[in-house]
Amino acid sequence: MATVLIENLTKVYPPTLNNPTQVQALGGLSMSITGNVFVAVVGPSGSGKTTLLNIVAGVERATAGSVRALQEGVPARVGYVFQEPRLLPWRTVVDNMLYVQDRKSDRSRREAEFYLQMVGLSDVADLYPSQLSGGMQQRVGIARAFLVNPDVLLLDEPFSHLDALTGRSLRDYMQRIWLQTRKTALFVTHDVTEAVELADRIVMLRPGGTAYDDIAVDLPRPRRHDDPAVRDMQDEVLRRFDAMGAAVRFGAHA
Amino acid sequence: MSAAVPSAPEATSAHSVRELRRAVRRRWGFRLSVLLGWAAFVGVWYVVSLYLLTPQQLPQPHVVATEAGELLSQRDFGRNFQASILRVVAGFLLALLASVGLGLLIAYNRWWRRFLVNTLLFLVSVPTVSFAILSLLVLGVSPMGPILNAMIVTTPYITMNLAQGLTGVDRRLIVMSEAFGRTRAQMITGILVPASLLSVLGGTRLAFAVAWRVGLLTEVFASADGIGLQIRRSFESYDIRGMLAWALLFIVIMLLIENLVFRQLERLLSRWRSPDGGAAP
């Protein structure tokens, strides 16, 4: 069982030439995730969402505070789905999948094909990314993240670059695969509606990167986007989100 | 995967047939104009040769073609051709070797970038004839002249492409690799090498054309054999026919190598770039 413990996490970017003032992306964020839950982190842009994932993935260092992602006491294996597909353009789809695999064998190829099939892409293994549509590329990205058999799944707005219909179908794929695998998932988005569709729990960040609210989403799965219960919950979360916006605007976030 | 083509109603189909016909007509029209262009080229050549100048000053196309055919059948041609091409290839390989070092310095060190970029830019602007003449003085009549000059002149181009390939690597792919725990070696073979290799290959066609011409020029000044020397010999004996025949062979070989070797290589290595995976010609 995987746990992610985030304690007093702070990240400050030093001033650069383009941006002469320093930027605080995370300002002492604390939260903990235990077990096979799907946690969404929502917040306006500038609330350090991507930074949070990068630190959990070990790609960036925290300025202060700590993040521990553990699986049975040892560092957890991470699968990351980025905002853009981030596929090596000069490698075929299957080679892109195998790029993140440690062992290269017939078995890992079969595994890659299995996950491709799970995202509905069984016959594109030998094509190049440029031959796929944006949505298909993103599905390869999702399959790649599951292929490494991650203990913690990190999702950085994976649907935000897609058109509405493609995004919806990809969320359905995501929900289906997640129900089969039940990985601990940390899903970052600015879109409250997709957070409600996918998550068991929604953590709201305010600008400056601190937690504002923590909402449990107790809805049965699989969820449908047009289910009235989902709609109601979306409205409720949106209301709270707006309330935070007002609070931030009127300077009540000290 | 891709959406099925909806069955077109009658009107659309008639329309598309018209469009198709127009496209076919346009394509054949273009081919016709290319043919006409070649005919005009040869025609103008005849006119200049017969009326503006004399056939001694500018031999007619068929005379030059026959001469070139005769040259091809002689052993002399093989020997000179081999000498020229081997020098160019040698210079080219040396340039490639030098470029790896220089390209890495440019990509990863700021001071060296400033220094080398300025120096290489200067090198590009030096008239190639200067190198050719100087090699006559410094190296005398030797095969080293063409080799060295081909190297000097192509190094800036190859280095530049390599450095751009290295600096142009998508940072986000590196982050992705780190997130998935790839090692440094895996990142180098998976991202850096393909990116820079492709970038270098993109520039080799041009670099080859430049090397081929500089090699020739150096042979004109300082060589005991090679196509360049043959052109110079023809010039010195007022044999314009022979000179043009050698020049014709030179151009044909250059275009053949460019199109058969480099373009194919480029296509093979950049299959991923085209939306059809390089299936179409």
Added chain:
Amino acid sequence: MSDMRAREDLAGLRSLGARSGPKAPPTMRGFLQRPWFIGLLALGLLLLVWQWISWVNLQVPGVGEIARFMFTEISGGSHGGALSGEFWAPLAVSLQRYAVGLAIGVPVGAVLGMVIGGVRWARGLFNDTVLVLLALPAVVWAFLASLWFGLSSWGPILAVVLTVVPFMAVNISAGVRNVDPGLAEMSRSFGVPFGRRLHHLLFGGSLPSAFTGLRLSFMTGWNSLLIVEWFGSTSGVGWRARFWYDALRYPGFVGWIFLFVILITLLDRLLLSPLERRAFQWNQRPTLAFAEEA
């Protein structure tokens, strides 16, 4: 050879130079980064290498020897015997030929390039011819021109014209073809008349590659001129270098070859770069950044 590539390569090389970051602070490190210091260092290294070659190969004159000889040559002093220095006369002759050649070749090539780039059937008609002319080595043009015109000035001029035309044509046609089709559609939708479209859209859009064509033309034209003058002329800078070579006075020969390089570099810095800077005021082009830095 693909001159679009050449354009990109040159621009790329320049942009790499420009990407070297902000102006360095006036520290020791900053001093080492100053463009003039780097240029001086490169020049010093070059001279050092040359000096070393002259020690290894006794035929090759040293830097000091060359400088002394060229001083006599430029100041018109005596080289011993009946030979006296000549500098301005050959220079004037060559520059005149060069200017006339460019004045004919550049506009002709530019118009040809516009037609090839803009008109479909014209592309079919002329494109291959231009490519063949481009592939023909400059030395062949030089030989032909000197055989046709003997020792008159028309040989060098024709050689310059013939090398310049295909270079201009290829670059300009590529530039015209690369004009953003979206902008072309926009112009048509607003009903912009042809003349204005030509001026603002085609001319403006192909300006970057036109400049590359110009730069390459200046370089290759100069090269051809020198070759013709070397092989078939009794005046001009190429002839002067040949003269000292035949007279076995190698300091003069090498000195003139160095002058060839200095002249083309000066031409680029004093004429082309300022022109380019003016033409690209609207755009912080990488080439520009380099020009400012240098």
